[in-house]
Amino acid sequence: MAGRFEIPKILFENTVRQALLEDLGRGGDLTTLSIVESESIFSGRIVARQPGRMAGRRVAALAFELMDASIQTVQTRADGAALQPGDTLMTVEGPARAILSAERTALNFLGRLCGIASLTAHYVEAIRGTNAGIVCTRKTTPGLRALEKYAVRCGGGANHRFGLDDAVLIKDNHLAVAGSIEEAVTRVRQSVGHTVKVELEVDTLDQLQQALTVGVDIVLLDNMKPETLRKAVEMVDGQAITEASGGINLESAAAIAATGVDYLSVGALTHSAPCLDLGLDAG
Amino acid sequence: MAGRFEIPKILFENTVRQALLEDLGRGGDLTTLSIVESESIFSGRIVARQPGRMAGRRVAALAFELMDASIQTVQTRADGAALQPGDTLMTVEGPARAILSAERTALNFLGRLCGIASLTAHYVEAIRGTNAGIVCTRKTTPGLRALEKYAVRCGGGANHRFGLDDAVLIKDNHLAVAGSIEEAVTRVRQSVGHTVKVELEVDTLDQLQQALTVGVDIVLLDNMKPETLRKAVEMVDGQAITEASGGINLESAAAIAATGVDYLSVGALTHSAPCLDLGLDAG
Amino acid sequence: MAGRFEIPKILFENTVRQALLEDLGRGGDLTTLSIVESESIFSGRIVARQPGRMAGRRVAALAFELMDASIQTVQTRADGAALQPGDTLMTVEGPARAILSAERTALNFLGRLCGIASLTAHYVEAIRGTNAGIVCTRKTTPGLRALEKYAVRCGGGANHRFGLDDAVLIKDNHLAVAGSIEEAVTRVRQSVGHTVKVELEVDTLDQLQQALTVGVDIVLLDNMKPETLRKAVEMVDGQAITEASGGINLESAAAIAATGVDYLSVGALTHSAPCLDLGLDAG
Amino acid sequence: MAGRFEIPKILFENTVRQALLEDLGRGGDLTTLSIVESESIFSGRIVARQPGRMAGRRVAALAFELMDASIQTVQTRADGAALQPGDTLMTVEGPARAILSAERTALNFLGRLCGIASLTAHYVEAIRGTNAGIVCTRKTTPGLRALEKYAVRCGGGANHRFGLDDAVLIKDNHLAVAGSIEEAVTRVRQSVGHTVKVELEVDTLDQLQQALTVGVDIVLLDNMKPETLRKAVEMVDGQAITEASGGINLESAAAIAATGVDYLSVGALTHSAPCLDLGLDAG
Amino acid sequence: MAGRFEIPKILFENTVRQALLEDLGRGGDLTTLSIVESESIFSGRIVARQPGRMAGRRVAALAFELMDASIQTVQTRADGAALQPGDTLMTVEGPARAILSAERTALNFLGRLCGIASLTAHYVEAIRGTNAGIVCTRKTTPGLRALEKYAVRCGGGANHRFGLDDAVLIKDNHLAVAGSIEEAVTRVRQSVGHTVKVELEVDTLDQLQQALTVGVDIVLLDNMKPETLRKAVEMVDGQAITEASGGINLESAAAIAATGVDYLSVGALTHSAPCLDLGLDAG
């Protein structure tokens, strides 16, 4: 399923190039250039050292290709696939200098994206059996948003908005300025185009009632306990999409999902996922 | 101490600008532009919601300044300072539109850098009383290496090389190509300039003996148990700087440091540090 | 009203800088540098030579400021204001070399954006008295989308999606691939996040019926005659937002708007608006 | 003839790439990625829906190629060729996702460039039988100057200077500063290199006389009526190239050309040419 | 006089910024950041250690300003002024860290530009008393063309074309393709705009005769001995501008200039000028 959403290479090519340049610096890989002859060929594979979930195969492949267009990579695990320790994610063959020079950059991307997919998969697993979905937030690594959103999809999660301009999310600071929920939503409706959805963050059932009265597409139910969430879902009764946020972790997720909310919003998917441990083995 | 190493703004200005543009997209902050008047002023402060260690104040300040040069930020915690929940890290005052539009970008940087500094501080604390230092690796987030290396310093750690071109690190794949430690080091000495240090990764005491015979500046003792490390340190006896790596975590760090190695190399500092929880509160 | 939507300067700064560099080339304004002394001061105003609608004052001001930060511009017409021949849009004062060097770039932006706002205002005027709105399309000048969308707002129009990633619009080529409206919408619902609206283009009332059965947020009624449009609006009956497109011009707009559709989609607003005639007069 | 002047791809590659990125945003073409399988192949052709003149085939082809290098385009009309409604301009075949994602960008470029070529051809036609040529100005779309100048050539027009640094054009504001035509031209001759031509704008026959006395390469006869232009041409008598500008439109062009001026300068060619209506049809 | 041609800062700002980033690398000036406190102030002056000619003061000043906007520079020698050993070119005062970090970049630019101006001044001096001028070529340092052309002006020289698109220069390889001088010039006249000058390189008096017959703006007399040059000048007799090139050095320049040619073209001005020796002295 995640395959449907593979972002086009043109969207991440510059990110990968800059990452290579960051590592190569002015002089390139001094160690490899000193020791390895230019004709030397390397053949290896990227191997998982932990269980997890695959994400980012085209990004890693691109790191090698940008270093040398003659490097051949073969994907052996599709993005979204489960990984076991010892699994080969991809094979790499080509000029040894280029492969060793790009190795760390490729692994840095892959480890991070697999890490996000893996953590997402844990959350998805934690709420299995409910109707809820797991969604990410804008708490992503600066510069890597599109890739990290993609990794969330690879882990079975869904995406919330990609930035400040593709959906409206009215929060407490906005309400404080507008004076009321009604006024805030009215201003938004007068300003944004009809292709844009409007979401409103509410902290209480009272606010929720106002939101339903004025009408919004999505309500973000922030920091509510399961029993309150359950009441909120009843009140909403299909008039809006419901989303729970705040203090959601792997322990609390199941109980929150069981309240009937449509989505659980989890910032940790992208801001705190540990890297998946991977290595490039020769042979 | 970390102050000595504050990197100049010119080195991270483009990174911060790109992060803002990534979040603003084509249209900017639709919510804020719709609701908040252009003359509206916002005054707030960035507050810690967890204990940790401060890092990245100038980066966060720059996110606001690039959005609107008239935003004023006042730093209330120096980089490297310990943070308690509720502590104010910095205050922000200026045009409300610009502050709310830059908020997430500023917090994404700050949360990540404080997270790295905090985790580093835990490692430093774990080996207190030994003579060892904690150093980071090249397992950093693509695009953020210099900032993340700085965050490590804020946490009390030290930096290993910044990239492939500022020091030599001979690893197993290089040795396989060269055929022997002696040949590898010889090729390096013939190729790199005299201002570059040479480090060699060894897995066994036998390899270590060869390294000492040929002479290198630093030996990386990889995946050795404490008792082996202790022997290695004895063998080295001041002829090279010693560095331990592989499987070091907060539990094992003290025992490894007690072996007498000079440095513990910890990739997790940058590749798996969870974000520090921060928020922007009005008022 | 348009003021609510002024996009932040950081979004168009690079566009303006590149436009200046394109005109200055390698050597700069040879004529001005040869004739005008560096201390010479110029004072002038940008004047409308035709009636129209104002848009882009901050863009023009930025062209001067990027050339020389000491140039002072004073806006005398707000974006969205009506312009009469002879009206002063803004005054400019500062180093003569820089002003004359940036003049053409500033006018090129301003003339284009005012031209779009002016044409939009004509369309808005043409359907006055109906409940319909005028919206633009993605048929914009490469590189200037956000500015041109802003100019549409200055003219009283509204914006359709800004790009391929902020809303879904299913067209005939997509339907051909999917095989049916139901299948196409189903695939979309499984793939995109819940913050994204889904629009479907239909050519016939039969297709419209299918669209309403499967449920979409917006229907694009393409190339329908007014009588068909009227039936379509009746069929929709509030279940979706309605948008008419195809062959809409200043003559046909009123009749189309009178059918009860919510929006008229007009590509010409951005792809064929003539420039508004403006000049920089000394004094 | 226009083929002689095809600009090298390196000059517009970045412009096309940026246009694609502008449309794709952070997430890419959501609709297409959701509905169309990655293996799906699309075959289609770009068709004219209006009569006009071809320009920009390599730019449109590049938009597809940058999206996916395996897309094949075949040109069926050369740049500069006349187009009739229904004519196929080029065929496109390759991965459906990439073609549909790049379609709008390719058409936006092509429609604009064909529009400029078409309008230019109308002007050229209007003055057929005279010895005059049609030239464009610097009133081009920011960022697209070289492409638009090329489109003018495809329409049978010629180019005036490309920017502020490849020829001198002394205008009224310059004369005001210099004090006299003689002083202005003298300063220019002392400053610019001998490979640069000098043009002077004159409003009256009196100014023209001064220009001829001091000697310039080209005189721009601004806003002169045909009878005045005729006298001006007589006065110049081959001592300089003559160029008429100001208020030239399709109605007045023939009479102006008949005065014997060498060139008619028409800003509308690039600042107000309507887009040529084109579409991408499957099959 | 050179002041008339100071290129605007926007044209070289990115060049200076990239040069700073090249020197600072990922980590910045390790030495200075380690030793110098952030509050420390430095006051110094840039001093000539050789005689020469000043060029590039604004470029050097910008290197300091981009590093820290609070650095103050005061110019004590105008561009174009003669320099004696010990002369202070400019003073610098501000944060010591930033000044010491930018020092090498500022001096690298200044030394190179002063070197070019100085060598140009030697050539100008060598032909004093003749009517000829010294001009540069396109044999400039990649990336620095506009600055180096400016330095030539500071030394009293004039500029030939800035690139391939601001004048035509027909050389032997072009003639070989076209078949004859007449055909080559005809093709050019049919293709390029009327604001572009046409220059033709000739090796023999026979070719010169053909050039004069067909008519060009400038003739480049390549590798002719003084006596041949003298005859060429006589043949031209004011019908074209004359330029000598090939094997011109400080010894041969006077004799060549004495032949009556208008310009001597000297590639060495930019491709082989030694750096002027400069230093930054404290106090």
Added chain:
Amino acid sequence: MAGRFEIPKILFENTVRQALLEDLGRGGDLTTLSIVESESIFSGRIVARQPGRMAGRRVAALAFELMDASIQTVQTRADGAALQPGDTLMTVEGPARAILSAERTALNFLGRLCGIASLTAHYVEAIRGTNAGIVCTRKTTPGLRALEKYAVRCGGGANHRFGLDDAVLIKDNHLAVAGSIEEAVTRVRQSVGHTVKVELEVDTLDQLQQALTVGVDIVLLDNMKPETLRKAVEMVDGQAITEASGGINLESAAAIAATGVDYLSVGALTHSAPCLDLGLDAG
């Protein structure tokens, strides 16, 4: 040997592209586009017109390839090889338009890099028979550091640090701030990582004694006469690497090298090397 250090193409690709764009300007090579048909093929070779040393073959090849990917270049001299007048460095074959348009850019890079390699080879020859090496400095052309450092290696020289962040070099201005050599070195040791070497510039034997007491990796012996250098080398006695700088030229180099210093630091290698005279000959 230099081959070991060929920097990867990704490190200089953007530099070459920018250089081409600088020369092509907005309009491209007007002369060639006017005269040469698009199907025309050119076959030629780059020939040395002076004796020297080869450097930069891949850079020149890339200039042609970026202009047109179908151009074929064949290297006939390896980087580092000696060149005699008339030697063919490389052959070039492909579309004539692209080759003639890229010619000057390719030659500008190649001439400069060969010039640096040639001068370096002269210095290396001058000290033949001693144990000393020749090293370059940071006095490089802005934007070309990595390429120029590579050219030094091609000439048989070695590289000093590449920038401010890959080694520490404590100079007089730093010492003035720190107050003493001991304090300066202590601050550095507390701040920089253990992979960074520390070099100290000393002017006197007294300073040298302090340097040896506190311990540094390298001492830069600045502006010392041969007899002082000899004493310095004796004092150092293997405790540090020794480097001589200041006033070293082709005449003085041998005597300085004979003092036993390890390296001679020569800024002129990169800041004042004359271009090697090369040409592109047809056939």
